[in-house]
Amino acid sequence: MQDSGFLPRLLEALGPDVVTTDAQAIAPWLSDWRGIYRGDAQAVVRPRNTDEVARCLALCQQWRVPVVPRGGNTGLCGGATPDDRPANVVLSLDRMNAIRSVDTIANTMVAEAGCILGNLRRAAHDADRQLPLSLAAEDSCQIGGNLATNAGGVNVVRYGMARELVLGLEAVLPDGEVFHGLRTLRKDNTGYDLKQLLIGSEGTLGVITAVALRLLPRTDQRAVVLAAVESPQQALQLFSLLYSRCGARLQAFEFFTGPCLDLVLTHAEGVQAPFADRHPAYVLVELADTTDEAGLNSLLEATIGDALEQGLCLDAAVSASLSQVEAMWKLREEISEAQRADGPHLKHDISLPIESIPVFMERMAARLRQLDAAIRPFVFGHFGDGNLHYNLSRPAGAPQDWATTHGEAVTAEVLDEVMRHGGSISAEHGIGQLKREYFHRYKDPLELRLMVGIKRLLDPAGIMNPGKLL
Ligand SMILES: Cc1cc2nc3c(=O)[nH]c(=O)nc-3n(C[C@H](O)[C@H](O)[C@H](O)COP(=O)(O)OP(=O)(O)OC[C@H]3O[C@@H](n4cnc5c(N)ncnc54)[C@H](O)[C@@H]3O)c2cc1C
Structure with missing residues (x-):
């Protein structure tokens, strides 16, 4: 419901530097990254701190105004795009982009939700540590959006999804109250782990304003193999062999079929066929460690040698330099773009x-x-x-x-x-608006009922990102 009293109150509380109401200035905030969804809004709010987020949400709840949290807008499900109600407020975290601390004794990083993921990764690297969450959109997406969607990426096989890297978080609930969970404790068994409710909630329960993350040792030494396989069954057996031989050093195990490679060779620039023959499918395996590149390469070569002998792959090429590592990864990373071009x-x-x-x-x-x-x-x-x-x-x-x-x-x-x-x-x-119908069709009814109950408890007025997920 749009009410003529709301906007003046919002402007009074936060000022015109934070609240934008000009239709032309708002327009770029109304569509998603792929241009599939477009909505409407009466204002875009760009708070500078947690207190301003809290004041915004308290007013929105009081006036029953829908709020759409917005990170880097790289989500692929339309979650950060408002629906067509003119009453919507888009709340962008882009100004909350300070790294509050990097601690190389505790191996933690505390950052505001609007920090670009790539910047956090670089800050960790500069401190001789690693933030292993890595995805192709990392120079645009924000850590708040990453947690709101529980992002994955290429290193999940070793480090898990985004939620596994989170020690604590701060969030503003729909009534404006601040959830002070920004702890860096490794161990805290005091009841329900409430931060995990907000992770993956796609902006439907509150606004994440800051996060405390685990940092890991830098694994700069890398060895990559591209192996041709006959079938997914063979890829599975190869995965099992590599896992048992290489253990935690297994950093990525990617798969693509022959037609994907053909597509990349047709549409991408600067790529070459990795083998003289075409094969039904390929796996790209990366090992990484803190030290000893030579040892890593010989481990990979020995394991792949055994795999070839046991008939677990058809052909294989092990990287001999960083440029070869990058060339092999390019074949995998260009698939989405090649398919878009197709x-x-x-x-x-x-x-x-x-x-x-x-x-x-x-x-x-x-x-x-x-x-x-x-x-x-x-x-x-x-x-x-x-x-x-x-x-x-x-x-x-x-x-x-x-x-x-x-x-x-x-x-x-x-x-x-x-x-x-x-x-x-x-x-x-995630689900966003793209998969909402399928989510409701396929999700277990009990799980769905529990989710609806949690939503009602935290957001009784239903102002948080309506039309998304639930
Ligand atoms: C080229 C490309 C490659 C990608 N690769 C991957 C990949 O490998 N793995 C993967 O998991 N995803 C991938 N994605 C999808 C996308 O990058 C992730 O979903 C990312 O986590 C979204 O972050 P964002 O900051 O852009 O969020 P947005 O798109 O802005 O928002 C996503 C959702 O989170 C909510 N939200 C955003 N910020 C907050 C906040 N601070 N508090 C509460 N809610 C919030 C929004 O309301 C929305 O529902 C890719 C996207 C692109 C374009």
């Missing part, structure tokens, strides 16, 4: 029990052949985490709007199969 497609960021991946892929391939044999699957992802990007491109010659006209039916097939294996319809990217 045209509209359906994205499915799914997760499965890792041992189910081969049978999932087999069954889906059979199902797609029945549906339309010309659909082009491009399957890649963080295999070691059981996370696949099961992306489907339109059949050659199909109309440009194929993804729109056929999307719902095809996506239902993919997600039904995911659920048959006890998987998840969203591995990393």
Whole structure:
């Protein structure tokens, strides 16, 4: 409900430097990164500190004004985009970007929620430590957004998701009260872990204003192998061998199919085919450690040698220099962009029990052949985490709007199969507005009921990011 008394009160409380109401200035805040969603808002609020966030939320709750928290706007589910209600307030954390401390004895970093992830990673590196959360959007996304979405990225196989790096956080609840959980304790078994409720809540329970993170030793020594595999089953066996031989040094285990490589070779610049022959699929494995590059390389070479002997891969190339490491990673990292260049497609960021991946892929391939044999699957992802990007491109010659006209039916097939294996319809990217309908269709009713109860408890007026998640 828009009320003529709200804006003057907000301006009075925070001032015109914090509150923007000019329609032209607001416009860039109303759409998402991919340009899929667009909404409306009466103001954009850019607080400079936690107290200003608290004053904003208290007024919004009092006047029942919907609030949409906004980080770096790199989310892929429309979570930071307001809906079409003109009453919305977009609350951006971009000005709250101070690193409060980096402690190399406790190995912690305390930072405000609006800090860009890449800046935090660089600050940790400069202090001879590592913040291992790493994703392609790291120079745009904010740590607050990373926690609100419980981001993943390329190092999850070793360090876990964003939530596993968090020691404490500070947040403002919808009534303006501050949750003072910014502790750096490693051990704190005093009841429910409330910070974990806010992590992954996509701005629906409150606004994260600061975080305390774990730092780890820098693992600058890296060795990478690109191996060709016959099938996902072979990739699984290779993963098991590498895990048992290399243990915690296993930093990434990525997978992509032959058609993904072909797409990259067609669309990306400065890339070369890694092998003389084409193969059904590839895995990219990275080991990393604090010291001893030579030891790391020989460990990887010996393990891959055994894998070749045991028939667990078809061919393999071990990196001999940093530029080769980067060239191998480029083949994996360019897939999304190459698929975008290829045209509209359906994205499915799914997760499965890792041992189910081969049978999932087999069954889906059979199902797609029945549906339309010309659909082009491009399957890649963080295999070691059981996370696949099961992306489907339109059949050659199909109309440009194929993804729109056929999307719902095809996506239902993919997600039904995911659920048959006890998987998840969203591995990393969250729900936002994009997957809300599927979330409600597939989530266990008890879990859904508990989530609704938590939402009602923390946000009884329902002002936090309405229309997202729940
Ligand atoms: C090229 C590219 C690659 C990507 N790769 C990955 C990847 O590998 N792994 C991965 O997990 N994701 C990936 N993403 C998705 C995206 O980067 C992550 O979801 C990221 O964590 C979003 O952070 P953000 O600051 O941009 O949040 P936003 O997009 O601004 O917001 C996302 C959600 O969080 C809420 N929110 C934001 N800040 C706060 C806050 N301070 N308090 C409360 N709620 C808040 C918003 O309301 C919204 O619901 C990728 C995106 C792109 C564009």
